[in-house]
Amino acid sequence: xxxxxxxxxxxxxxxxxxxxxxxxxxxxxxxxxxxxxxxxxxxxxxxxxxxxxxxxxxxxxxxxxxxxxxxxxxxxxxxxxxxxxxxxxxxxxxxxxxxxxxxxxxxxxxxxxxxxxxxxxxxxxxxxxxxxxxxxxxxxxxxxxxxxxxxxxxxxxxxxxxxxxxxxxxxxxxxxxxxxxxxxxxxxxxxxxxxxxxxxxxxxxxxxxxxxxxxxxxxxxxxxxxxxxxxxxxxxxxxxxxxxxxxxxxxxxxxxxxxxxxxxxxxxxxxxxxxxxxxxxxxxxxxxxxxxxxxxxxxxxxxxxxxxxxxxxxxxxxxxxxxxxxxxxxxxxxxxxxxxxxxxxxxxxxxxxxxxxxxxxxxxxxxxxxxxxxxxxxxxxxxxxxxxxxxxxxxxxxxxxxxxxxxxxxxxxx
Numbered sequence: 001x002x003x004x005x006x007x008x009x010x011x012x013x014x015x016x017x018x019x020x021x022x023x024x025x026x027x028x029x030x031x032x033x034x035x036x037x038x039x040x041x042x043x044x045x046x047x048x049x050x051x052x053x054x055x056x057x058x059x060x061x062x063x064x065x066x067x068x069x070x071x072x073x074x075x076x077x078x079x080x081x082x083x084x085x086x087x088x089x090x091x092x093x094x095x096x097x098x099x100x101x102x103x104x105x106x107x108x109x110x111x112x113x114x115x116x117x118x119x120x121x122x123x124x125x126x127x128x129x130x131x132x133x134x135x136x137x138x139x140x141x142x143x144x145x146x147x148x149x150x151x152x153x154x155x156x157x158x159x160x161x162x163x164x165x166x167x168x169x170x171x172x173x174x175x176x177x178x179x180x181x182x183x184x185x186x187x188x189x190x191x192x193x194x195x196x197x198x199x200x201x202x203x204x205x206x207x208x209x210x211x212x213x214x215x216x217x218x219x220x221x222x223x224x225x226x227x228x229x230x231x232x233x234x235x236x237x238x239x240x241x242x243x244x245x246x247x248x249x250x251x252x253x254x255x256x257x258x259x260x261x262x263x264x265x266x267x268x269x270x271x272x273x274x275x276x277x278x279x280x281x282x283x284x285x286x287x288x289x290x291x292x293x294x295x296x297x298x299x300x301x302x303x304x305x306x307x308x309x310x311x312x313x314x315x316x317x318x319x320x321x322x323x324x325x326x327x328x329x330x331x332x333x334x335x336x337x338x339x340x341x342x343x344x345x346x347x348x349x350x351x352x353x354x355x356x357x358x359x360x361x362x363x364x365x366x367x368x369x370x371x372x373x374x375x376x377x378x379x380x381x382x383x384x385x386x387x388x389x390x391x392x393x394x395x396x397x398x399x400x401x402x403x404x405x406x407x408x409x410x411x412x413x414x
Contacts, residue, residue: 006339010124013346017128021137030063032095032140038065039079042072042221049221049228064232069218069225070210071175096137102144103133106151110324113155118331121338125327128346130319130372131353143317146172146179147324154324157297162189166199170206178311179321180207185303188289189296239312246356246369251277251377252312254370281306284384291388301325305380309373319349319372329383337386341379348375 021028037057038048046053048065055062067075082094103126111117127133136143149172156165166186173180183203187196215222235241240256242248255277259270285306289299304325308314322345330341352371367374 003335006335006342007120007124009339010120010128010342010346013128013342013350014124016350017131017134020131020134024138028138029095029140031142033058034063034065035075035140035142036079036082038067039072039075041065047221047224048072049224064228066229066232066237067176068174068210068214069221070214072218072221074175095140099137099144102148103127106148106324109148109151109155110327113151113158114328114331115158116332118327121331122327124342124346125323128342128350129323129326130316130345130349130375132317132319132323132372135316136320139315139317141315141317142175143320146176146318147320150179150321150324154297154328157300162186162191162195162199162296163202166203167206170203170210173203173207174210178313181307181311182300182304185300185307188299188303237313242313246316246353246371248313248315249370249373250312250314251309251370251373254373257370278310281310281380284381287388288384297328301328302380302383305376309377309380314373316372319376322376326379340382344375344379344382348378 034054037054040057041048041050041053046056048054051062051064054065078095078098081098106126107119107122110122111119132143135141149168152168153165153172156162156168166183169179169183173183180203183200186199186203189196189199191199239250239252242250242253252274255274256270259266259273263269285303288294288302302325305322308319308322326341326345330337349372352368352375355368356371
């Protein structure tokens with residue numbers, strides 16, 4: 001019974017997250033509405049990257065549409081499907097049905113990819129991890145679409161096909177450019193330098209091809225998009241101008257909060273602290289890769305977490321990116337480590353979100369508003385400490401499985 005504590009806790013957290021989703025159903029979906037407003041604005045011959053034109057279909061809301069023109073193909077399909085099903089259950093219900101289908105697809109892809117599949121642990125992470133599924137529901141963002149493509153990235157990493165893995169990573173980059181930074185981790189693959197160059201070539205070529213296609217399909221919108229992006233990046237989407245708090249809980253902004261409080265908004269001190277933080281994360285990642293021989297899957301997973309932690313801008317729904325790396329790092333560990341993983345990545349963000357909603361103590365509140373990123377940082381540090389220094393680590397975690405060695409020998413020869 002004691003060994004199943006992590007499972008019962010996970011089931012409880014699943015029910016809590018579902019309750020949150022149901023409770024906020026009527027106020028959810030503002031990003032979803034923006035996507036549809038962009039499609040309608042473009043169909044009417046106006047500029048979907050103009051907040052004024054977009055507002056005609058959004059009412060009093062002011063949410064800019066900041067996706068490349070080529071994504072209008074996807075949003076047009078989504079808009080058509082939603083309109084078709086509108087008479088059955090309403091557009092929002094259909095969108096969230098699609099959201100559930102994509103989560104199920106992620107589950108099935110990882111099931112096919114993973115030789116030692118742990119279905120219950122994966123389900124718990126997908127539904128409760130960093131309450132990111134709830135945030136994707138609440139905002140109506142396409143973070144679940146990103147997660148779907150990342151499941152394909154991990155699928156082909158497990159199949160030792162980094163070319164297709166890079167292809168699907170570049171596909172994510174077409175939607176949102178930030179995930180392309182994870183392409184740098186292919187430098188740690190167990191392949192020759194020539195193969196690594198070709199992998200980066202795939203990544204860059206697909207992304208450049210998407211830009212060319214975007215211009216060919218929407219030449220006028222192409223320049224309007226980049227004008228809008230430059231304008232937004234210089235103001236609202238500039239990390240230094242971000243409000244932070246639980247709506248943008250990046251560690252970068254948390255360090256800024258600390259600097260503002262103790263050093264009177266001293267930018268030099270802020271960048272010095274952030275640089276020190278970057279060095280610490282980089283050193284931990286380097287030690288992890290050098291401590292002993294590891295599979296590329298482990299290195300890629302741990303490296304993804306490191307990059308997510310140091311990103312200067314993270315939205316609550318974007319923490320879906322951390323779910324699959326954590327799954328692959330923890331899935332084969334004992335029940336105690338699964339329990340602590342669920343407490344940290346599912347319990348801590350949920351408690352912090354509840355505290356933000358109910359607490360009036362500003363000192364306590366400011367700390368809890370960054371619960372998602374701080375819980376990821378706690379997991380990252382504790383996982384590293386447990387893996388590299390704990391004498392209680394299971395032998396299978398200290399020694400590389402023979403099948404991984406054989407796989408990498410084959411990978412190196414190909």
